[in-house]
Amino acid sequence: MSQTISMTVNDQPVTVDVEPRWLLADVLRDQLGLTGTHLGCEHGVCGACTVLLDDRPVRACLLLAVQARGKRILTVEGLGDPENLHPLQRAFQQEHALQCGFCTPGMLMTAHAFLATHPQPTRGQIREALAGNLCRCTGYQFIVNAIERAANEMGQAIVADS
Secondary structure, three states: OOEEEEEEEOOEEEEEEEOOOOEHHHHHHHHOOOOOOOOOOOOOOOOOOEEEEOOEEEEOOOOEHHHHOOOEEEOHHHOOEOOEOOHHHHHHHHOOOOOOOOOHHHHHHHHHHHHHHOOOOOHHHHHHHHHHOOOOOOOOHHHHHHHHHHHHHOOOOOOOOO
16 A cells, blocks of 8 residues: 655655655655666665765665655755766766766765765775775775865865874
8 A cells, every 4th residue: 555755855845655665765766767876785785875864874775765754865866967066976077986887876975974974084084984885896096086075175174094
């Protein structure tokens, strides 16, 4: 039996009918057409499905859509658009921080939440923040560089590791 839920997705109010067993990732992708939320492992391990729920990173493959009722969701589509990239998106592009791109949306969302709570991250803190996001292509160095660059562009100073 379906339920009607309302939430805010990328600053837009959304009302959608969902089955109680449906995952947030499936609703975002299949009902709302927000395919930037990638499904990788479907066990919450890889981080490709990371979205922000009330400004906190969550695995959309582990969260039931009904649990998002009344919440604010930010997906990678809500960060910026091709004409107005978010500093993180621009830095990922400039630093060549992606190869296949599958993990990139989850990395961007994790980094966005991290930078909001860590105004002066060290490179070690950046690496630790990314520990829950797997990338099979890049080796992470360019991703760390991109987050460092974005933090600088956003007016946040990177301090040297102790």
